[in-house]
Amino acid sequence: MKHIKYIILPVLFFAINGCSVYNFTGAKPINAKTFQVNYFQNNADLIEPGIERKFTQDLQNLIQNQTNLSLTNSGGDLLYEGEITDYRVSPMTATADQRAAQNRLTITVNVRFTNKNKEEDDFEKRFSFFYDFPGTNQLVGSQLTSALDVIFERITQDIFNESLAKW
Structure with a gap:
């Protein structure tokens, strides 16, 4: 019975110490206190007004919610910048009378990430990502809002994972 504490203490120590490398969001500890997200211009051939502002805010919010970094307007330790390069609606399936039964909205964002404290992390x-919707629906109003929410949630999480979580 006396020997159990000699086994439990090292196991408990390694378990607690091993968990300190990651936090609950999966982000590794980094040598940074601030981050900056520059405005992502919409350079796509097909322009949907306002999506660049929504994307920029969604990325800022995700990083603020999943890290303890402070958002700054300039001189951030971590810098996110880029542009929306593609906004495309494509038919995915057709009906017997050659109409689109299902359409797909695809958005592509080019991101440049700079870590001023660790240049090897730059990329x-x-x-x-995409969103499928019925061919009989127009991509406006709540349908467009839902599509942007799904697409930007996935893209911003992918950016977070690439830059901070290293998954």
Whole structure:
């Protein structure tokens, strides 16, 4: 019975110590206190007004909610910048009378990430995701809002994972 404490203490120590590398969001500890998200311009051939503002805010909110970093307007330790490069609606399936039964909205964002404290983490990469919707629906109003929410949630999480979680 006396020997159990000699076994439990090291196991408990390693378990607690092993968990300190990651926090509950999966982000690794980094040598940064601030982050900056520059405005993502919409350079897609097909322009949907306002999506660049929504994307920029969604990325800022995700990083603020999943880290203890402070958002700054300039001079951030971590810098996210880029542009929306593609906004496309494509037919996915057709009906017997050659009409679209299902359409797909695809958005692609080019991101440049800079870590001023660790240059080997810097990258430039494209992130893309899609949303399928019935061919009989127009992509406006609540349908467009739902599509943007799904697409931007996935793209911003992918950017977070690439830049901070390293998954």
